Structure formats: structure tokens, C-alpha cells
Amino acid sequence: MTQSDIEQPVLVTDDGGVRTITLNRPAARNAVNLAMATAIDAALTEFDERRDLTVAVLTANGSTFCAGMDLKAFLAGERPLTPDRGFAGIAQKPPRKPIIAAVNGPAVAGGFELVLACDLIVADEAVFFALPEVQRGLVATGGGLLRLPSRIPYHLAMELALTGRRFPVDEAHRLGLINRVTAPGTAFSAALELAAEIAACGPLAVAATKQIVQQGPGWPAAEAFERQAEFAAPVRSSADAVEGARAFTEKRAPVWTGS
Structure with missing residues (x-):
């Protein structure tokens, strides 16, 4: 990775009809600030426009997939929203084409909402999800409260939303939220395999x-x-x-x- 890559909040690569979008703020647990949201929006907009790209994979550098909104930036008055796609440049308007979340670390708050904005989910067996906003006196407005009840049973979705408790991968998989559960460190490679199957289609x-x-x-x-x-x-x-x-x-x- 070059110094230029280190300074970019999001890295984008294309190969064989598959676009990989990598969250790249590992020192901040990939918390979403405005620069990251803007970069994700731009990557998805170009992805939708490109004829040679069929499917995208959203992954992250570091041990945390995404810790949600950057609270330091929030306290400084910044909001990680884009005019067209909303929170994190995806929540309000996901791409027209399919996108796979390759979850290689905890995805909490807005990070879980990023995952829920994707169409397929591949996750390492050791990670967990959570919507802990209520524990901080906030409301999860990045799509989690809108999407989760249609993905898992209503009463469990309500429990997770009202308590903010951790939601382990094995429970999520048992309820059908996860497409693939992988050994630690292999979520991205498994997501690429799934993406290749999709990219082989029209x-x-x-x-x-x-x-x-x-x-x-x-x-x-x-x-x-x-x-x-x-x-x-x-x-x-x-x-x-x-x-x-x-x-x-x-x-x-x-x-x-x-x-």
C-alpha cells in the first residue's frame, strides 16, 4: 500500500466485472466521516454507470469493518451524508446493481447499517453486529430500523433496536441474514468468489x-x-x-x- 493509498478514506479497484470498495480508515475503526461518505457515493455512482462492472464488494481494512458515524466529526458539526445517497453515501440510495458486504470485523451502529444496505452478506464467524444508538441517546437513522425488520423476525429486530445488544454472526446466519459464514480472515475472498458467480451472468x-x-x-x-x-x-x-x-x-x- 502506498502513502497515497493510506491517505484515502476509500480504496477502489476493478477486476473482471467486479468493483471492490474498501473502507480505509483503520486507525479510526473505519468510522464514517464526510470524506468517506463522499468517496463511497462517487464509487457507487460510477459503478452504476459503467457497463463493464456488474457487481461490487464492500469490505474494510483493519480489524473493524465499521464503527459507524465518526462521533468526533459529529461533535465538530460534520454530518457524513451526501445529497443523493444519504448516510455514508449509500444508506438512502444503494446502487442499482448488486453489492456484497464482506464483513471482516465488527459492524456496529452505522457500520451495521452499511451492511444492511448491501444485497448479500459474507461475514467472518468471529464478528458481530449491533445497533447501539439508543444506548447513546440517539436513533439509528441510517436505514437499520427500516431494513432490519424485513430481514429477520419482527420481535427480534425490535429487541436489537431497543436494547442495542450485540448480534453474533451465528445467530444472524441461523435467521437467514447472512449468505456465507467464513473462517476468520477469509470473508473477502469468499465474497469475491460469490461476486465472480454473479459477474459471469449478463x-x-x-x-x-x-x-x-x-x-x-x-x-x-x-x-x-x-x-x-x-x-x-x-x-x-x-x-x-x-x-x-x-x-x-x-x-x-x-x-x-x-x-
């Missing part, structure tokens, strides 16, 4: 599928298929759809262009 189809799975439960039943078609029809008429069918008949791997 990028337009992947993005449309995420939107349908995410938004579909809120659609009125009478409108569901019509709304689904709004996402699916452009994909069906794309060059990638033709390429997928041709590759299948020719028994070869497809070459996606994102068009």
Missing part, C-alpha cells in the same frame, strides 16, 4: 433482477407483472440477450457488452 439481467427482487414486494398484485416488464423488457431486447442465446447454442461462454 450485467443488464443482473441489474434488472436486483430491482425486481428488491421492489417487487411493495408492488400491488394487480400491477406486479406490468411493473416487472418495465425492467425485463429492455433486457429481453438487448444485444446481451442475443449473445446469451447464441452462446448457449454454440456451447461457449458468453461475451457480455452491457448493451
Whole structure:
């Protein structure tokens, strides 16, 4: 890692259709300040715009995934929000394409909310989650209270929100919140393997599928298929759809262009 990398709040790399976004304030337990939020927002906005990128992985340097909002910056009057995406540059408006959280250390408060803003979660077996805002006289407004009740049973979500207690990975996995539990130090590599499976698929189809799975439960039943078609029809008429069918008949791997 170069001196320039050390000074960056977020590191971004791209490889094989996968964008890796790494929280890079390990000395501050990757607490989110405005610079980090702005960098995450920019990385996600470019990710959504790039045809050659299909899926992202969000991970962190250091022993803590993210300790939440930088309270020192908060006391100095700073708010780690961006106009379009909200807290941490993701909470209010996650990317259009899928993003995987590779949790390699504790994710608490806004750090847990970062994880919940992702579509898939891979976590080391020794980490834990928590929404301890109530213990500090605050309210978790980074999406945790909105997302958690739809991911785990209501009464348990309420308990975690009202007590702020730690939520260990084994409990989270048993309740279906976690996709993969890994040995310590291997969450990122496991997340990359999962990302590679997704990146091998048609990028337009992947993005449309995420939107349908995410938004579909809120659609009125009478409108569901019509709304689904709004996402699916452009994909069906794309060059990638033709390429997928041709590759299948020719028994070869497809070459996606994102068009």
C-alpha cells in the first residue's frame, strides 16, 4: 500500500466485472466521516454507470469493518451524508446493481447499517453486529430500523433496536441474514468468489433482477407483472440477450457488452 493509498478514506479497484470498495480508515475503526461518505457515493455512482462492472464488494481494512458515524466529526458539526445517497453515501440510495458486504470485523451502529444496505452478506464467524444508538441517546437513522425488520423476525429486530445488544454472526446466519459464514480472515475472498458467480451472468439481467427482487414486494398484485416488464423488457431486447442465446447454442461462454 502506498502513502497515497493510506491517505484515502476509500480504496477502489476493478477486476473482471467486479468493483471492490474498501473502507480505509483503520486507525479510526473505519468510522464514517464526510470524506468517506463522499468517496463511497462517487464509487457507487460510477459503478452504476459503467457497463463493464456488474457487481461490487464492500469490505474494510483493519480489524473493524465499521464503527459507524465518526462521533468526533459529529461533535465538530460534520454530518457524513451526501445529497443523493444519504448516510455514508449509500444508506438512502444503494446502487442499482448488486453489492456484497464482506464483513471482516465488527459492524456496529452505522457500520451495521452499511451492511444492511448491501444485497448479500459474507461475514467472518468471529464478528458481530449491533445497533447501539439508543444506548447513546440517539436513533439509528441510517436505514437499520427500516431494513432490519424485513430481514429477520419482527420481535427480534425490535429487541436489537431497543436494547442495542450485540448480534453474533451465528445467530444472524441461523435467521437467514447472512449468505456465507467464513473462517476468520477469509470473508473477502469468499465474497469475491460469490461476486465472480454473479459477474459471469449478463450485467443488464443482473441489474434488472436486483430491482425486481428488491421492489417487487411493495408492488400491488394487480400491477406486479406490468411493473416487472418495465425492467425485463429492455433486457429481453438487448444485444446481451442475443449473445446469451447464441452462446448457449454454440456451447461457449458468453461475451457480455452491457448493451
